[in-house]
Amino acid sequence: MATLLGATVDQPTERVTPPPTPAVGRGWAGRNWLAGLAGWFWLLVVLIPLYWIVITSFKASSDYYQQNAFAPPSNPTLANYRLVIENDFVHYFVNSVVVAVGTTVPTVVLALMAAYAIVRGAQSGLLRRIQGLFLMGLAIPLQAAIIPVYLLIIKLGLYDSLAAIAIPSIAFAIPLAVLVLSNFLRDIPRDLFESMRLDGAGEWTMLWRLAFPLTRPAMVTVAVYTGVTVWNGFLLPLVLTQSPDRRTMPLAVWSFQGQFQVNVPAVLASVVLSTVPIVVLYTIGRRQLVSGLSEGFSK
Amino acid sequence: MTIQAAPLAAPRPQSRGGQAGQHGRVAWMAVPALAVFLLFAVLPLVGVLVLSFTRWDGLGAIHPAGIRNWRSVLSDPDLLHSLWVTFEVMFYSWVVQTPIAILLGVFTAGRHRYRAVLAVFFFVPLLLSAAAIAVTFKALLDPNFGLGPGLHSDLLTQNWLGNPVLAMGVVIFIVSWQFIPFHSLIYQGAVRQIPLSLYEAASLDGAGRVRTFFSITLPQLKHTIITSSTLMVVGSLTFFDLIFVLTGGGPGDSTRVLALDMYRRGFGANQMGPASVIAVILVLVGLGIALGLNRLGGRADDSSLEGV
Numbered sequence: 001m002a003t004l005l006g007a008t009v010d011q012p013t014e015r016v017t018p019p020p021t022p023a024v025g026r027g028w029a030g031r032n033w034l035a036g037l038a039g040w041f042w043l044l045v046v047l048i049p050l051y052w053i054v055i056t057s058f059k060a061s062s063d064y065y066q067q068n069a070f071a072p073p074s075n076p077t078l079a080n081y082r083l084v085i086e087n088d089f090v091h092y093f094v095n096s097v098v099v100a101v102g103t104t105v106p107t108v109v110l111a112l113m114a115a116y117a118i119v120r121g122a123q124s125g126l127l128r129r130i131q132g133l134f135l136m137g138l139a140i141p142l143q144a145a146i147i148p149v150y151l152l153i154i155k156l157g158l159y160d161s162l163a164a165i166a167i168p169s170i171a172f173a174i175p176l177a178v179l180v181l182s183n184f185l186r187d188i189p190r191d192l193f194e195s196m197r198l199d200g201a202g203e204w205t206m207l208w209r210l211a212f213p214l215t216r217p218a219m220v221t222v223a224v225y226t227g228v229t230v231w232n233g234f235l236l237p238l239v240l241t242q243s244p245d246r247r248t249m250p251l252a253v254w255s256f257q258g259q260f261q262v263n264v265p266a267v268l269a270s271v272v273l274s275t276v277p278i279v280v281l282y283t284i285g286r287r288q289l290v291s292g293l294s295e296g297f298s299k
Numbered sequence: 300m301t302i303q304a305a306p307l308a309a310p311r312p313q314s315r316g317g318q319a320g321q322h323g324r325v326a327w328m329a330v331p332a333l334a335v336f337l338l339f340a341v342l343p344l345v346g347v348l349v350l351s352f353t354r355w356d357g358l359g360a361i362h363p364a365g366i367r368n369w370r371s372v373l374s375d376p377d378l379l380h381s382l383w384v385t386f387e388v389m390f391y392s393w394v395v396q397t398p399i400a401i402l403l404g405v406f407t408a409g410r411h412r413y414r415a416v417l418a419v420f421f422f423v424p425l426l427l428s429a430a431a432i433a434v435t436f437k438a439l440l441d442p443n444f445g446l447g448p449g450l451h452s453d454l455l456t457q458n459w460l461g462n463p464v465l466a467m468g469v470v471i472f473i474v475s476w477q478f479i480p481f482h483s484l485i486y487q488g489a490v491r492q493i494p495l496s497l498y499e500a501a502s503l504d505g506a507g508r509v510r511t512f513f514s515i516t517l518p519q520l521k522h523t524i525i526t527s528s529t530l531m532v533v534g535s536l537t538f539f540d541l542i543f544v545l546t547g548g549g550p551g552d553s554t555r556v557l558a559l560d561m562y563r564r565g566f567g568a569n570q571m572g573p574a575s576v577i578a579v580i581l582v583l584v585g586l587g588i589a590l591g592l593n594r595l596g597g598r599a600d601d602s603s604l605e606g607v
Contacts, residue, residue: 038399038403042403042479046424046480049435049439050423052439053435065448069445110335113328114329114331116328117327117328120325133336140341141585143536144347145346147561147574148350151346152339152342167339170335171338171339172340174332174335175336178332202324203324203325228426232428232430232431234539234540234543234544235539235540239566250540253431254433256434257437264438275427275428278426278427279426
């Protein structure tokens with residue numbers, strides 16, 4: 001047990017592949033040429049636009065129209081990035097960070113508490129009904145609820161604030177977070193709770209001293225997923241804010257396109273800048289995730 | 300740590316007595332999450348139904364309107380058109396995504412290191428915001444400044460977003476570009492769960508690769524196909540941001556899906572009543588399709604979520 005608890009902290013895992021299996025592994029999958037072809041073809045489909053975004057963002061806007069679109073920049077320049085940053089990009093970036101953190105942290109904390117209650121109170125009919133409600137929530141599309149959400153936000157006097165984006169985001173992130181966390185909590189051996197309780201620990205203590213450290217990998221999953229969703233969210237900022245001051249990344253990228261018009265390299269620089277934090281978060285999250293899952297419960 | 304050293308042989312009767320009180324002590328922890336969820340997700344879902352029977356311009360007072368909104372929206376040819384476009388998007392994105400996602404799922408299920416590396420790249424489009432993707436492809440496909448003129452290729456120099464058929468094609472392509480990796484991940488998990496013995500038996504019987512794929516892999520993936528299709532089809536109801544930024548529903552109204560129609564009426568024309576009617580229709584269509592697909596799959600619940 002001791003190694004289990006220590007593992008998620010101490011042992012960084014450097015690879016993203018599942019635990020070592022001989023490379024031949026499933027021979028049948030290895031010999032499937034059609035799937036192999038699809039794999040390499042899809043890599044091209046994915047990479048070509050991404051490659052184009054990155055190289056173009058380093059091209060001078062005057063070169064953009066003269067060079068071959070796929071040639072690397074002959075005179076690489078940071079001018080586009082400078083232009084984007086001079087146009088309040090940092091401000092929008094901070095807005096997005098505030099909204100993402102302001103959504104992710106409450107979501108994870110509230111969902112962990114709810115998941116804990118659901119798992120520990122599994123025999124109670126009330127909690128089972130609450131769980132059912134959260135499950136149903138997975139099916140509520142944000143678009144369909146947006147008009148009443150708009151009404152609520154106006155009535156609460158939150159219109160055109162960052163909180164107006166964060167609060168509904170929390171509500172719509174909670175169902176999946178509860179589902180993932182409760183599935184994970186259910187795998188913690190009952191004896192651990194029992195023995196802690198016999199040591200005199202209350203539920204609140206067990207939540208933070210036992211459930212919290214043991215569900216870390218699941219919490220990272222939930223946090224990364226929620227963070228990415230909110231960072232990329234478009235409808236809530238579009239409907240619930242109006243002043244340029246409150247713009248988040250996707251709205252900013254959209255308005256840059258209107259603003260820079262034919263200066264495609266500058267528009268793409270804003271796309272790159274808006275995406276980098278997500279790629280970083282994903283990279284970190286993925287490592288934690290894999291180490292947690294492979295070291296965790298060996299399930 | 301210390302936990303392990305603690306006595307595990309707890310006297311049962313005592314623990315049962317403790318549990319009776321436990322539920323009360325633990326239930327309150329669900330309250331904060333429940334409150335936020337009820338107020339900002341469940342209440343709005345009920346609210347949209349109520350609002351569909353009212354007249355509201357988004358700013359002033361809300362007046363009851365009876366079934367007027369429903370009657371006017373249901374008799375509006377625009378609604379039929381939006382429904383049709385929504386089904387088109389749904390159908391084509393399913394037809395394009397499913398076979399590729401299955402193939403890629405089978406491919407990445409092979410435990411080779413290079414395949415795992417490729418799978419990491421496949422995932423990148425999922426990280427981009429729909430707005431960023433739409434902005435990118437809009438620039439990439441621009442008939443004057445985009446890819447076609449950049450490569451001096453007449454074939455690629457099309458008015459991609461100005462022609463109704465091409466615009467629909469572009470929407471489907473971008474959706475596939477972004478979401479196929481997600482579905483192939485679901486298939487990857489499912490393929491890895493297929494018992495190896497089935498393949499051994501097939502190869503003993505002399506079945507070829509193609510035969511094996513169609514008589515073992517595909518049937519074994521049945522429930523996963525239902526799950527993935529449900530997510531795909533219901534998800535396609537919510538392609539709002541991508542289409543909003545990419546085409547704005549155009550050219551004309553050729554890519555104006557239901558969600559866009561709702562936004563246009565509600566936040567564009569300040570008619571929240573009719574917009575709410577469309578929101579309710581959106582929910583009903585989604586629910587109907589999800590239930591229908593699950594019935595198709597036979598077993599409805601947990602089993603179909605395998606591999607997620």
